Amino acid sequence: MNMAWKEIKKNKLRYTILGSIVFLISLLTFIISGLANGLSQDNASLIKNLPNGIFYMEEEADETYSFSSLSKQQQQEITEEESEAAFFSIQMGNFIDTSDKQRSIAYVAADSAYFPEVNPGEVILDASLEDEGIAVGDEITNEQWNQSLTVAGFAEHEKYSHSPAAFINPDDFQTLFHTDSMQIAFIADSAIQNADDAPIFEGLQAFSNNEFLNTIPSYNAEQMSLNMIVIFLLVISGMLFAIFFYMINVQKLGIYGILKAIGMKTGALFQMMWAQMFLISAFSLILSILISQVFQSLAPSGMPFHLTWQATGLLSLVFIIIGFIGATLSGIQIKRVEPMQAIQQGEM
Amino acid sequence: MSLFTIKHVRKTFAHGEVKEEILKGIDVTLSEGKITALTGASGSGKSTLLTIAAGLQTASDGQIFFEQQELTSMRKEELRQIRAKQFGFIFQSAHLVPFLTVEEQLALMLETAESSLSKQEQKKEIRQVLELVDMWKRKDAYPPSLSGGEKQRVAVARAIIHSPKVLFADEPTASLDSKRSQEVMKLIQKLSKERQITVLMVTHDMEMLPFVDHVIKMKDGIIINDITA
Ligand SMILES: Nc1ncnc2c1ncn2[C@@H]1O[C@H](COP(=O)(O)OP(=O)(O)OP(=O)(O)O)[C@@H](O)[C@H]1O
Numbered sequence A: 001m002n003m004a005w006k007e008i009k010k011n012k013l014r015y016t017i018l019g020s021i022v023f024l025i026s027l028l029t030f031i032i033s034g035l036a037n038g039l040s041q042d043n044a045s046l047i048k049n050l051p052n053g054i055f056y057m058e059e060e061a062d063e064t065y066s067f068s069s070l071s072k073q074q075q076q077e078i079t080e081e082e083s084e085a086a087f088f089s090i091q092m093g094n095f096i097d098t099s100d101k102q103r104s105i106a107y108v109a110a111d112s113a114y115f116p117e118v119n120p121g122e123v124i125l126d127a128s129l130e131d132e133g134i135a136v137g138d139e140i141t142n143e144q145w146n147q148s149l150t151v152a153g154f155a156e157h158e159k160y161s162h163s164p165a166a167f168i169n170p171d172d173f174q175t176l177f178h179t180d181s182m183q184i185a186f187i188a189d190s191a192i193q194n195a196d197d198a199p200i201f202e203g204l205q206a207f208s209n210n211e212f213l214n215t216i217p218s219y220n221a222e223q224m225s226l227n228m229i230v231i232f233l234l235v236i237s238g239m240l241f242a243i244f245f246y247m248i249n250v251q252k253l254g255i256y257g258i259l260k261a262i263g264m265k266t267g268a269l270f271q272m273m274w275a276q277m278f279l280i281s282a283f284s285l286i287l288s289i290l291i292s293q294v295f296q297s298l299a300p301s302g303m304p305f306h307l308t309w310q311a312t313g314l315l316s317l318v319f320i321i322i323g324f325i326g327a328t329l330s331g332i333q334i335k336r337v338e339p340m341q342a343i344q345q346g347e348m
Numbered sequence B: 001m002s003l004f005t006i007k008h009v010r011k012t013f014a015h016g017e018v019k020e021e022i023l024k025g026i027d028v029t030l031s032e033g034k035i036t037a038l039t040g041a042s043g044s045g046k047s048t049l050l051t052i053a054a055g056l057q058t059a060s061d062g063q064i065f066f067e068q069q070e071l072t073s074m075r076k077e078e079l080r081q082i083r084a085k086q087f088g089f090i091f092q093s094a095h096l097v098p099f100l101t102v103e104e105q106l107a108l109m110l111e112t113a114e115s116s117l118s119k120q121e122q123k124k125e126i127r128q129v130l131e132l133v134d135m136w137k138r139k140d141a142y143p144p145s146l147s148g149g150e151k152q153r154v155a156v157a158r159a160i161i162h163s164p165k166v167l168f169a170d171e172p173t174a175s176l177d178s179k180r181s182q183e184v185m186k187l188i189q190k191l192s193k194e195r196q197i198t199v200l201m202v203t204h205d206m207e208m209l210p211f212v213d214h215v216i217k218m219k220d221g222i223i224i225n226d227i228t229a
């Protein structure tokens, strides 16, 4: 018999309150997680767009890409080992657009299929700048340069350190920034999960995609604080389940005792509680998944918000596991209650 | 050997340092298919004896036999199965499940007793028993909307729906007025006869004695009188 559902139906208010709280907390969690992911895209989509693989920087650079410099000889060594290796450099800077407005930007030079190919004298910009009024054919320049670059096109979602990326030709990069080396090498390899498994090159330090992202100074701090909030919300929701089921169970101890007296299995009582926990969370989670996706589609385009179905699915699973643990912990009372207690209480 | 025997049962409760012996060596044999009443002053140990016999609490000493099996040496799970399948219970207050309808209370008992009846047969049996206690017309009602007498009649129905061999009842009529008490008592008598159920019940009420076959009087933890009618 479906006791779990029958009880929910008879005590709608009580379970609606629990459901609404779970709904609100999970919605908040999804939204913060969407923000965390959105900010991470906004911060480093340039790197996040790359496939799984290994990044190399000079060991002496101490995890700071701008200090890294891979000489022609080192580049050759890497290419001999891995012919598909890509090399690129990033330089934070700014430019002045046609309306004399100064904008900060991340210049990227690469000879690789992972990034757009750019002719000398041209630049390809992140699409966010197109929304701000820059058009193909515009000339951009910089106070320190004695040349300008022509906007040749736009690329979707290419940002680094919260700045739009500007892809330029490696030769231009060398002239403009007075360097003849590349900073970073990248080897795509879907099998590698850990930088320790990567091929070793003398004087170079290897990074997995995530490790490389964490070398971006703002990236780590941002993600850590948002992820902490998400973890706290998950813990709070677990405690909520525990407290709520504790209160509900305390009120039902008499019934549990009587049911045990007439021979019902303790396991059946637990199953009833688990079924209720599952029904309530499934209902609340589906609602907050839908609403967070609606929020995503309505959110202003400038808002760094990015929530995938996978992310919400995974978080929902965690919610259910935590709710299960919370409910089970509070269910210890069910195990403890003796039929005699309930019978004697009835006589009071 | 008879169906249900209580042998030299003792029960001691500890009140802090002080130990108090509530049952001081009780021997009872229940007459099969008959109603046995436990009477005696308040505090004489009737409820304690009944719950020990029913496997709801342990004896400090002595043995209880049901169908050749010694309940006093059984594991909790074995005892639970016996309670579910072979015993029925009526408590002083009805103790129904508040969120189940009258009909569902009985269905739950059949489920707990792992009844071998098909769903269809179960429905028929529930109807029959509810008609017996005159509650069929209220089958869809929830306990909070029933009167005390109606609740107790449902409790009686729940106690016998799975055809238990032994029915334990602790003052089943205490919360009812005299007229209702008589009705419930008649009902228990009828069920016991029709279904060959052995009954052990505690009662204070002398008006109930005409309905029983065997009266055991207790005082201060011992049996002072044992009369078979
Ligand atoms: N769990 C317990 N712990 C300590 N003492 C108990 C416990 N249960 C019962 N007693 C004591 O045992 C004695 C007998 O109690 P019991 O409930 O068996 O009496 P009774 O004959 O059923 O009385 P009544 O007619 O009032 O129901 C009482 O003095 C009671 O205080």
Ligand SMILES: [Mg+2]
Residues within 6 Å of the ligand: B046, B047, B048, B170, B202
């Ligand atoms: Mg009593």
